Amino acid sequence: MDRAPGPSVRLRLTLSYAGFLMLAGALLLAAVWLFLLRYVPERALLVPSGTPVRYDVFPVRSNLLRVFAPRAAGVLAFLLVFGLVGGWFLAGRVLAPLTRVTEATRRAANGSLSHRVRLPGRRDEFRELADAFDTMLARLDAHVAEQRRFAANASHELRTPLAISKALLDVARTDPDRDTAEVLDRLHAVNARAIGLTEALLLVSRAEQGAFEREDVDLSLPAEEATETLLPLAEKHGVAIETSAEFAPTTGSEALLLQLTMNLVHNAIVHNMPGGGRVWVRTAVLPDAVTLTVENTGEHLSPGLAATLTEPFRRGTGRVHTDHAGAGLGLAIVKTIAHAHDGTLTLVPRPSGGLRITVELPVSGAG
Numbered sequence: 001m002d003r004a005p006g007p008s009v010r011l012r013l014t015l016s017y018a019g020f021l022m023l024a025g026a027l028l029l030a031a032v033w034l035f036l037l038r039y040v041p042e043r044a045l046l047v048p049s050g051t052p053v054r055y056d057v058f059p060v061r062s063n064l065l066r067v068f069a070p071r072a073a074g075v076l077a078f079l080l081v082f083g084l085v086g087g088w089f090l091a092g093r094v095l096a097p098l099t100r101v102t103e104a105t106r107r108a109a110n111g112s113l114s115h116r117v118r119l120p121g122r123r124d125e126f127r128e129l130a131d132a133f134d135t136m137l138a139r140l141d142a143h144v145a146e147q148r149r150f151a152a153n154a155s156h157e158l159r160t161p162l163a164i165s166k167a168l169l170d171v172a173r174t175d176p177d178r179d180t181a182e183v184l185d186r187l188h189a190v191n192a193r194a195i196g197l198t199e200a201l202l203l204v205s206r207a208e209q210g211a212f213e214r215e216d217v218d219l220s221l222p223a224e225e226a227t228e229t230l231l232p233l234a235e236k237h238g239v240a241i242e243t244s245a246e247f248a249p250t251t252g253s254e255a256l257l258l259q260l261t262m263n264l265v266h267n268a269i270v271h272n273m274p275g276g277g278r279v280w281v282r283t284a285v286l287p288d289a290v291t292l293t294v295e296n297t298g299e300h301l302s303p304g305l306a307a308t309l310t311e312p313f314r315r316g317t318g319r320v321h322t323d324h325a326g327a328g329l330g331l332a333i334v335k336t337i338a339h340a341h342d343g344t345l346t347l348v349p350r351p352s353g354g355l356r357i358t359v360e361l362p363v364s365g366a367g
Contacts, residue, residue: 009098010091017087018080025079029072097126101133113141161194197329212253212340216364219257219290220245220283226261227281230269238275239296241265248283248290251364252341260337261292263330264357268296272354289343289360298354306347306355310335334359 097119107115116137119130165187172183223245234241250257261281268279280295310331331347334357338345343361350356 010088010095013091013094014084014087017090018083021079021083021087022076025076029075097130101126101130104133104137108137108140113137113144158194158197161190161197164190165194201329212256214251215254217250217252217254217257219248219250219292219361222254222258222261223281223283223292225258226265229262230265233266234269234279237269237272237277239269239272239277239279241269241279241281244280244282246283246285248285248292249364250290250341250361252361256337256340260334260359261294263334264292264294264359267330268294268355268357272296272298285363286360288363290363292359292361293356295350295356296354297350297352300353301349301355303349306349309347309355310345331357 100117100119104115104117116134117130118134119127121127168183168187168190172178172180224243227241227243231241265279265281268281269277272279277297279297280293282291282293282295284291284293331345335345338359338361341361343359346358346360348356348358
């Protein structure tokens with residue numbers, strides 16, 4: 001924003017200090033006049049002869065004013081100079097932390113998000129501002145780094161199906177005798193994966209921006225719908241699903257919460273034991289929150305690996321051997337949707353193998 005130039009805050013504070021000091025001096029001199037000089041007689045006193053007196057000289061108001069006025073003016077001039085010089089120095093000291101914050105802001109505007117103010121000293125308003133600014137920069141730096149990593153991973157993931165499609169078309173063009181139906185089937189599968197990845201990226205962006213209307217939602221309904229929809233997939237993998245859906249009122253987007261539940265149940269099915277696996281889907285109500293828990297059997301996971309599974313395009317070791325390997329965005333979408341609904345996502349490895357994932361959302365007053 002273009003603004004017309006104006007006096008600096010330091011100059012205004014200096015003038016304020018000097019003006020206040022001048023006003024205080026003027027009031028002090030006025031008080032001397034009002035409460036002291038007014039009692040001095042305007043003319044010399046006539047003392048009858050024979051009256052004992054303690055002093056030989058009696059002050060006269062006109063004489064005192066003649067002596068007092070120049071000195072009072074000198075004092076006010078000194079206060080003006082002292083106020084301007086001292087006010088300029090004090091204003092500089094007071095505004096020094098703000099100058100550091102301004103410099104850090106300029107660096108951040110130029111792209112340097114790693115710089116921090118780190119203002120020393122005890123807590124006050126300026127240091128609280130500096131600490132809040134440092135916290136904001138740290139979060140912004142982390143967010144930008146995550147977005148760059150996400151964009152790089154997305155580019156890599158999208159480049160793979162495009163490269164495969166190009167290779168298939170090149171093969172079909174150079175080998176006219178190749179089975180066209182097989183090439184079309186493979187192109188269909190590759191394009192379907194690319195479309196699914198693009199839709200997942202759009203869903204992540206939509207959830208991150210909070211571009212959805214909030215309404216009262218019973219979390220048990222998306223849980224039951226996801227279980228019923230994915231039951232054929234569970235039967236194909238030989239996985240049994242147990243559902244315990246308790247009424248769990250919350251507020252948010254029903255479509256996004258259904259997507260969240262679908263991703264959790266889908267992951268629990270495809271990343272399970274080859275046969276005889278189990279999945280438990282539960283909803284519950286806590287005093288100030290509702291929870292959705294999806295638990296499955298499967299391979300043993302370390303806590304460190306489990307904590308990284310919500311990163312975009314992150315897949316656990318050995319978790320891409322199925323025909324539903326996906327793009328590695330399932331749990332990243334779940335985390336984004338949960339955070340967009342002011343909720344939390346917790347991943348805990350089961351001692352006997354598999355994973356327990358809990359989504360905690362704010363409870364609503366519905367019902």
